[in-house]
Amino acid sequence: MKQIVIISGKGGTGKTSVTASFAALARKSVLADCDVDAADLHLILQPEIKRREVFRSGHEAGIRVSDCTGCGVCEEVCRFDAIGRAEDGATCFVRDMSCEGCGVCVSACPVGAIDFPEREGGEWFISDTRCGPMAHARLTPGGENSGRLVALVREQAVELAKERQADWVLVDGPPGIGCPVIASLTGTDLAVIVTEPTLSGAHDLSRVLDLAQHFHIPVALVVNKYDLNADLAVRLEKEARERGAFLAGRLPYDGAFTEAQRQGLSVVEYGKGAAAEEIKELWKRIREKINHE
């Protein structure tokens, strides 16, 4: 069983469209949507939810106004600027969506006026799709610990893959290089980086290549919308190759990406446009590359 993560650094380069197409092409795969705070893969794969669980994302402080003396100790010890003071100054309160969940104020409060209940930060799901089983999630907008939810989704996908003796785990990753990306990337067999030939894409590619290198994950590069700026596309490929990446291929700027999305299909299922055939070739090259190693 091989785990492939699709990431990009920059957002909106076509990660999810590529993942959905790979899902349609790969036999015996399990899917994981790790872009938990802006998940879109379900819009294409239309999962039928089989199991649904609450995501407990740690704890959150809450001050009982009736017991608060307004001494301000909590305000002093909080390093996350999460404590405010009521307009009359007599009591303190925890600002919405500001609590880090460290519990420092809870133990510091001299009158024990601060509760520390578990908080629910979203849900995660196990589903069936036409392309295989899928683990996915919905972080409550503003929810803490998205990285932990990503790790959970990946664990579920790997378990499913073992159960079903799947050959592939395909992970749709989030943009960026921070916590949820790290949680999507570490321990995978290959990172497919989908980039675009724009100066922003180039800048972000360079940083996400650094990240993959940092965690010793091999990289395959896909330049999407290459004809937007063909010269820059060549430069991106050169940089990536020099840094040890496998060049999986290029995709044209193709309206079929959006049209397929509107119809709830992956680009290869939609079938029209030049990109569909190219993606099939991409997948073939990636499959051969990974099976060789």
Added chain:
Amino acid sequence: MSRVDGAFRIAVASGKGGTGKTTVAVSLAVLQAQQEEPVQYLDCDVEEPNGHIFLKPAIEETEEAGILIPVVDPALCDGCRKCGDACEFHAIVVPKKAVVFPELCHGCGGCLRACPTGAITEAFRAVGVVECGKAGRLSFVQGLLNIGEAMAPPLIRAVKKKIQPTGLALLDAPPGTACAVVTTVKDADYVLLVTEPTPFGLNDLKLAVELMRSLGRPFGVVVNRACGDDSVRRYCREEGLALLAEIPDDRAVAESYSRGELPLDTVPSFRRALEQLKETLSAACEAVGR
């Protein structure tokens, strides 16, 4: 537009990545500066900041930003485990003596307070840098997260400390709806949500709207790459959301962007849309400022 504790803050956010946050935020900043109005652009997308590509600022000042993490003196640690029990993030464990895992530490100081023997002190750990400079009349700030670093919020907080006392501050937010976005937008006076008329764009806009409502932030929507698909327009109407402008879909914008050139200077229809946006946005901000 004003507020008591500093510049009026407009955050540009999106839910979905790649919808045009940076293009819009930078363009608004440039339009503002061209009218000789004091403006500051702050790139809070510290994982992948791109505003500098278009603004080409001269950086005048660079400083490290980070958190305080515990350092254990083994001679003083008696292995009582109180620090480990206090830590909610499993960043300090005590097999025999306390051991710190810096990359898990949120820097709350809980272990330091819990330690009865004084074995714990704190040391600064950088998570990235804050760079400040100028691009013409425009004041520029960006955060740049170190590679392999998980936690963006402490760096975003450091970027926001640079907000000037007066004028307009435009904050370019990261994509998504998680903690980095919350840290950027939670005290914004107004939030501009940039989306595109696709199923992904609409889905992620709905999540961003949910976030704005739970944060109680006033916000409006701008549709980028507007075309025949009126799903976002319909959604805004149904939900009673302010649709501030539509930027027409044009490959020339994408090509200009690819070269790091602001389409404001190269594509007239884009400039018109942005000028309109500046007007409607400023009216919307006046309304909430009152």
